[in-house]
Amino acid sequence: MGSGRIFRVSLNAFVALVFVFLVTPMFVIVPLSFTSVSVLIYPLPGLSLRWYWDFFNNPLWTQAIRNSLLLGVTVSLLATALGTAAALGLTASRSRFKPLIFALLVSPLVVPVVITAVAAFYFFSALGIAGSFAGLVLGHTILATPFVIVTVSATMQGFDRNLIRAAASLGAPPLIVLQRVIAPLVWPGLMSGALFAFAISFDELVMALFLASPELRTLPRQIFSGVSESISPTIAAAAVVLVAVSTGLMLAVELLRRRAEGLTAQASTS
Amino acid sequence: MTCCHGWPARLAMTIALLAFTGPLAAQDSITVVSNGGSIADAQRTAFVVPFTKATGIRVVEDVFNQELAKIRTQVETKNIQWDVVSVTAINEATGCDEGLLEPVDWSRYLDAKQFEGVGGFGKCGVPHNFVSGGLAYDGDKIKDPPKSWADFWDVKKYPGKRGLLYRAEQTLEVALMADGVEPKDVMTILSGPGGVDRAFKKLAEIKPYVHWWKSGDESMQILLSGDVTMTYAWNGRVAAANKANNRNLKIAFAPGHVSGSQIYAIMKGTPKKELAIKYITFAAQPEPQAAFARAISYAPANEAAYKFMTDAEKATLPQGYLDRGSLQSGPVYFNFWLDKGDEVLQRFIKFAAQ
Amino acid sequence: MSRSTTGTSIAALVRKAELRRERRLLAIAAPAITFVLVFFVLPIGLFLFRSVDNPEVHGSLPRTLTALHQWDRTTLPDEQAFAALVADLRALRGKPELAMLARRLNYDVSGFRSVIIRSGRLAEQGLPPYRKWLIANEPAWGDVTYWGAIRNEASPLTDFYLLAAFDLRRLSNGSIAPASNENALFRDLFARTFWISFTVTVLCLIVGFPVAAVIAHARPKVANLLLILVLLPFWSSLLVRATAWIVLLQDEGLINQALIALGLIARPIRLVFNRIGLTIAMTHVLLPFMILPLYSVLRGIPQGQMRAAASLGAKPVIAFLRVYLPQALPGIVAGSTLVFVISLGYYVAPALVGGPRDQMIGYFVAYFTNSTVNWGMASALGTLLLVIVALIYAALARTIGLERLRAQ
Secondary structure: OHHHHHHHHHHHHHHHHHHHHHHHHHHHHHHHOOEOOOOOOOOOOOEOOHHHHHHHHOHHHHHHHHHHHHHHHHHHHHHHHHHHHHHHHHHHOOOOOHHHHHHHHHHHHOOOHHHHHHHHHHHHHHHOOOEOHHHHHHHHHHHHHHHHHHHHHHHHOOOOHHHHHHHHHOOOOHHHHHHHHHHHHHHHHHHHHHHHHHHHHHHOOHHHHHHEOHHHOOHHHHHHHHHHHOOOHHHHHHHHHHHHHHHHHHHHHHHHHHHHHHHHHHHHHO | OOOOOOHHHHHHHHHHHHHHHOHHHOOOEEEEEEOOHHHHHHHHHHHHHHHHHHHOOEEEEEEOOOOHHHHHHHHHOOOOOOOEEEEEHHHHHHHHHOOOEOOOOHHHOOOHHHHHHHOOOOOOEEEEEEEEEEEEEEOOOOOOOOOOHHHHHOOOOOOOOEEEEOOOOOHHHHHHHHOOOOHHHHHHHHHOOOHHHHHHHHHHHHHHHEEEEOOHHHHHHHHHOOOOOEEEEEHHHHHHHHHHHOOOEEEEOOOOEEEEEEEEEEEOOOOOHHHHHHHHHHHOOHHHHHHHHHHHOOEOOOHHHHHHOOOOHHHHOOOOOHHHEEEOOOHHHHHHHHHHHHHHHHHHHHHHHO | OOEOOOOOEHHHHHHHHHHHHHHHHHHHHHHHHHHHHHHHHHHHHHHHHHOOEOHHHHHHOHHHHHHHOOOOOOOOOOHHHHHHHHHHHHHOOOOHHHHHHHHHHHHHOOOHHHHHHHHHHHHHHOOOOHHHHHHHHOHHHHOHHHHHHHHHOOOOEOOHHHHHHOOEEEOOOOOEEEOOOOOOOHHHHHHHHHHHHHHHHHHHHHHHHHHHHHHHOOOHHHHHHHHHHHHHHHHOOHHHHHHHHHHHHOOOOHHHHHHHHOOOOOOOOOOOOOHHHHHHHHHHHHHHHHHHHHHHHHOOOOOHHHHHHHHOOOOHHHHHHHHHHHHHHHHHHHHHHHHHHHHHOOOHHHHHHOOHHHOOHHHHHHHHHHOOOOHHHHHHHHHHHHHHHHHHHHHHHHHHHHHHHHHO
């Protein structure tokens, strides 16, 4: 069928083009961050590392990096603690309120971020914590926790309750059951969730626009200011670093998630 | 006669105050907030560094984009992180009225006459520089310079696009000047009956050719790249763009300019009020003022500072054209923009969006 | 159900144990639930409330409002109202509430701000009869419009902001009328936001459907790789992608250079800071949200069906429309809804990549929060956005529910 072949070839060509569309913009920025001049145009007149040097030495940027890292770790800890507990409790529950509670916990994903951010800004202003580190941590945790819950819940889907009963029937006290049976299976999912939460916080812009005071500038916030004014190669370098970190993290998240799902599936079939 | 009467004493007192308390204040610090970018850099070289050297008081710098909400939040929650803020004249008037800024009798520390040309002291603040928006063009590309805003509107004589600020304030004033209104009458006409309509009607004529710019950097980018033939721009940005890119951009004040001061004010309720006053009065002295004007190419607020500047430095300054300006100060200006500002801005946004 | 001799049934014991278990599980999940309630639901509730909150007039002009209670709203109020007004203004002297009252009333009647501020200063010197004195010194008070505005805002709750969000306002006699034409921008704003979201959704569908289909029917290893390629841009922040597009689409950018090199255009065309750039950037960002749900649905459509249809004599197009598409529909609906709703709420993308003609609702929520500090207006717009999003998701849930019912 000649027409079938033509169709198939053009379909594949179209899809290939779309993939080019999807992936190239990111790669466009990378070489530009190594340009030797102060404007972002191709072809590159020369290569230079000065923008990265500027990025890692300019106090404006180093403080932003420091803030983003500190914030990310704190948010990750808080969101993972809250989210994993919630996921464990919910997946084991057979209550008829379960869908409702799950929907409630996941609702921050549904509301446009700008609304959550503005609402948090008003609320935290009344509490006096708008612009403080605590305020920003809380704001990011609201956004990150649903992701942790979804990630950990997904890895708990294949979890076989019988494992716990088997261990108990063999005489293991609850704490040992937790340590030896539950934890190893939950651990990769939990790590995955933790990295996800960190990545969410590290990348997050809208909340930071409203809740961060100038001392508390995060990396995305700093990039945004730069982009709004004029895009210099330092901005490009900052963007490349941001992308490298988040992509690396998300890749790790994805791999851990697959491993976690594989583990729980294995454990239940063996 | 009443001019310089007390100023030597005042100056001596200020310097003595600074010198005396200098060593004692070794551990003190204040936070000074500005719009950032090149303004912050100039502030650092002209005010912050010399101030710390003279008094030992450390200055932490910060940035904001004139969001009154940030000031309001700090004052209302009594969680004051900033001490001195650099605000536009309107924000000083609004903030002062709403109890967000400290009222200070500045004539106790400074000579009011020296600041008259730029609009004088506010109830809560002291001007620290004078920003002028005028008609900017590329001196290498345009040999027959435009002489009026009507020339700016004349796309046949000067073909190409135009840059205008994406804001109602300043743009409407320029539109009226293009319609033949004298700069000193612009605010009266604008706030009078039919003034706003007249300005929008004039803007509609040039709208198809306008590139609306949102930031000082953008205004220079479009002129440097040749995207626009002429643009409304702030004089300091023009000088900075020339320096950084080795170009010959020019700014004309004779057609009429819109100028106003940036004002230093003190956050209401800050525990460091005395230190803040010290900083502000230091920055208002002629030499730091000249240094700031030199660094940023905006005019000094203190007229006595011109003595310390060379002719070359005064090239992009409106000295000599102060009467060609629509001043962003005074009751007519404040009342109009405070009362009608939101409404007019909303109309402008709709106008630009169509 | 057997009862043991002690009287309690086994069923009851099991039920009690179940309850205990559920309570323990709930306790484990409780911190997260409390967190979401306190730091998410509560702030949003307060935010919604702010769109109707009206503390300024009713808090600062209590005596005046009492005096205006019986007012007919068409003729000027009597001496009692004027006296009450002067008393209220005196009580406000030197307080920040005066400026906030001035600003609030200025939303209703442009120019009211200076009237209030001036009257606040004048109030000290007032002597009865106040009506004559006040009108002589501040003529605005002789205009029913101003009194009407005060009367309109008497209640602690107001519909002012919500009406304004629909480009409506109240006249001094209380009736609702359209806002002046030059300022009426919110209906256009919503229309524009919907249109942009719709365009982006359609583009994502056209571009994303073939991609999802190819991934769904590819060999597992290939599918895996392709999925990672889809997720790759998805994992990097919106900010970076927007920046990349600005660099690509600018006048000196690669796209324009390529087009000029190919001889298609002579001078660079404006591709960024306008609708074109915004649409491209948003489509790029939202494509994964279309591809992923579509992929998970298409994966479940057996390949064999299309071949069976062909062997029965159906032309490929007919087979596609009759066999493939109906089964793909849930994925199309899910993906489209997701893309549409997410783009409705976008704020950063239009701010960075769009021009003055492309600003969406999210931008104005932020604008009213930060620049003009009109939190009432910001909340009103945000509330409308939230209601629209909620309605769309509810409709989606209903359709999915119906689908499930029909499948049974």
